[in-house]
Amino acid sequence: MHVYLPIAEISISVEVILCLGLCVGFLSGFFGVGGGFLTTPFLMFMGVPPAIAVGTQTSQLVASSVTGVLGHWKNKNVDIKIAAVMLAGGLVGSVVGVFIFKILQALGQIDVAIRILYVVLLGSIGSLMLFETSMSLWGRKGGAGDASKTDKVSRVEKMRAHIRNWPYKIRFPESKLYISAFVPIGIGFIGGVLASILGIGGGFLLVPAMIYFMGMPATLVAGTCLFQIIFTTGFASIMHAVTNQTVDVVLASLLILGGVVGAQIGVRASRNVSGVWARIILAAIILLVSIVLAVQLLMPPKELFSVEVR
Amino acid sequence: MGQKSVYMMLVVLLFCIAASSGARAQLVSAQGEGLTLALADKYVDINTNFSGRNVVVFGVNETGGSLVVTLTGPAAYTLVRKKGQALGIWVNAKTYGFKDVPLYYDYALNGEERDLGSVDMLRADGVGVNAMQYAARARVPVAQSRPFHEALIRQKQQAKHYAYDAKLVELIGGKLFKVNFELPADVPTGEYVVKAMAYEGNVKIAERREYLQIRQAGFSARLYSYANNHSFFYGVGVVIFAVFMGYAANVILARR
Numbered sequence: 001m002h003v004y005l006p007i008a009e010i011s012i013s014v015e016v017i018l019c020l021g022l023c024v025g026f027l028s029g030f031f032g033v034g035g036g037f038l039t040t041p042f043l044m045f046m047g048v049p050p051a052i053a054v055g056t057q058t059s060q061l062v063a064s065s066v067t068g069v070l071g072h073w074k075n076k077n078v079d080i081k082i083a084a085v086m087l088a089g090g091l092v093g094s095v096v097g098v099f100i101f102k103i104l105q106a107l108g109q110i111d112v113a114i115r116i117l118y119v120v121l122l123g124s125i126g127s128l129m130l131f132e133t134s135m136s137l138w139g140r141k142g143g144a145g146d147a148s149k150t151d152k153v154s155r156v157e158k159m160r161a162h163i164r165n166w167p168y169k170i171r172f173p174e175s176k177l178y179i180s181a182f183v184p185i186g187i188g189f190i191g192g193v194l195a196s197i198l199g200i201g202g203g204f205l206l207v208p209a210m211i212y213f214m215g216m217p218a219t220l221v222a223g224t225c226l227f228q229i230i231f232t233t234g235f236a237s238i239m240h241a242v243t244n245q246t247v248d249v250v251l252a253s254l255l256i257l258g259g260v261v262g263a264q265i266g267v268r269a270s271r272n273v274s275g276v277w278a279r280i281i282l283a284a285i286i287l288l289v290s291i292v293l294a295v296q297l298l299m300p301p302k303e304l305f306s307v308e309v310r
Numbered sequence: 311m312g313q314k315s316v317y318m319m320l321v322v323l324l325f326c327i328a329a330s331s332g333a334r335a336q337l338v339s340a341q342g343e344g345l346t347l348a349l350a351d352k353y354v355d356i357n358t359n360f361s362g363r364n365v366v367v368f369g370v371n372e373t374g375g376s377l378v379v380t381l382t383g384p385a386a387y388t389l390v391r392k393k394g395q396a397l398g399i400w401v402n403a404k405t406y407g408f409k410d411v412p413l414y415y416d417y418a419l420n421g422e423e424r425d426l427g428s429v430d431m432l433r434a435d436g437v438g439v440n441a442m443q444y445a446a447r448a449r450v451p452v453a454q455s456r457p458f459h460e461a462l463i464r465q466k467q468q469a470k471h472y473a474y475d476a477k478l479v480e481l482i483g484g485k486l487f488k489v490n491f492e493l494p495a496d497v498p499t500g501e502y503v504v505k506a507m508a509y510e511g512n513v514k515i516a517e518r519r520e521y522l523q524i525r526q527a528g529f530s531a532r533l534y535s536y537a538n539n540h541s542f543f544y545g546v547g548v549v550i551f552a553v554f555m556g557y558a559a560n561v562i563l564a565r566r
Binding site: 002003004006007009010011059060063064065066067070071108109112116230234237238239240241245247249250252253256257259260263298299300303304305306307310 | 357458538562
């Protein structure tokens with residue numbers, strides 16, 4: 001069955017989009033990630049223009065983040081003050097991101113830029129995750145860390161302490177932190193830029209950053225990050241709708257619908273798999289997507305020409 | 311069923327026109343002497359479940375000449391980009407802009423294309439894909455813009471927005487003709503021109519035009535116009551909808 005997308009002005013297969021939503025929902029339920037990094041490349045592959053893929057995806061992320069955050073909210077695992085400070089950076093980042101998006105679009109390089117950013121981001125995060133999780137698998141079997149390792153740790157610790165002591169320090173009682181406001185603002189800013197340009201929540205980048213740079217308690221990180229993502233992606237969505245008219249509500253509903261069902265299946269499936277293995281599988285999927293995109297960038301394309309109606 | 315009866319009425323009407331010469335004198339313009347053209351529908355409405363449609367063109371040709379019927383979509387400024395390697399990555403390297411490129415083009419003939427006249431004649435009248443001569447925006451030698459021009463046509467053909475070959479004009483009886491244009495699901499919206507031309511030798515002896523509106527309708531059209539005219543409220547609406555969907559999903563999840 002095909003449905004006509006009123007904003008994209010193309011006709012698209014309902015089954016395929018529902019399937020995509022299902023897969024992405026499964027990932028979000030299984031691993032606790034947004035899965036936006038899969039949706040945008042896949043929609044582009046389906047022939048949806050990059051601008052519409054990104055713009056629409058931001059509104060789908062609002063729905064999946066709301067679903068995700070409610071559980072954390074009930075368990076009081078959301079630090080609203082940190083989220084609010086991050087959001088200040090996130091909103092500015094969204095505006096900057098939409099602006100960069102428009103420039104790249106005018107230059108005719110938006111699809112190339114999106115691909116390169118994905119390859120760099122997913123490639124580095126995927127390899128790091130794979131490295132870290134496989135180390136922890138081996139680490140469990142091995143003994144205590146040697147001298148050089150502890151030395152390295154202390155140096156990283158010093159660097160973090162230095163960053164946190166930047167000016168404009170704010171107290172965050174919920175997380176028991178007293179750190180410079182620039183740290184959450186900076187992390188939020190990067191999240192906002194990514195949401196606008198790539199149509200992703202950026203949780204896979206923000207969560208580690210919040211742990212390493214801010215030193216947030218692990219229990220509060222996921223909920224706080226998701227809570228903040230709702231507003232950043234919501235804002236990015238409105239920005240895309242206003243500046244580019246690229247948010248297709250019909251496409252978004254289909255993605256959300258598939259995502260809702262997929263998330264249920266994902267949550268159930270995750271109960272049967274241990275955390276470490278889940279992380280290794282996720283790292284493998286992220287790496288696979290980045291490799292596919294890298295190949296597309298490096299291989300000579302079948303068709304050298306592309307047509308764009310202004 | 312409704313469409314079928316409309317066709318029948320048109321056929322009857324056109325036979326009447328063909329039969330009575332008095333009526334003909336009133337209906338045809340000086341330029342369209344002996345040639346009449348009618349569309350089964352003046353509008354094609356694109357709904358949410360739109361998956362392509364047929365546009366049926368009827369006409370009466372009393373000139374005795376060969377017939378050409380073209381369907382041309384709205385024109386737009388179109389960019390053609392060529393990829394090139396930069397640091398090993400394939401990026402968009404070169405771009406040419408073409409003015410007034412029809413978004414859609416299809417045509418039908420009742421004779422062989424070569425019988426209709428010289429190639430230049432057909433070009434001047436915009437018949438056939440080869441007739442499409444777009445002006446490149448920047449002043450560049452034709453040799454440079456030519457590959458871009460060819461790529462543009464090739465891609466439009468692959469997207470089924472340009473015809474590869476001419477359709478056949480169906481002749482019903484002696485003078486009545488019919489052409490069936492098949493619009494794909496992603497047909498561009500806008501005002502289309504249907505042109506019927508009669509040729510004798512190398513000379514165009516008659517021409518008639520009709521206009522066809524292809525537009526979004528119903529729910530789809532309302533969404534489109536709202537998204538364009540009230541983009542802020544549209545954006546806010548989509549976000550509120552997304553929040554509601556996310557909340558509803560959680561409620562359903564929590565119950566189980």
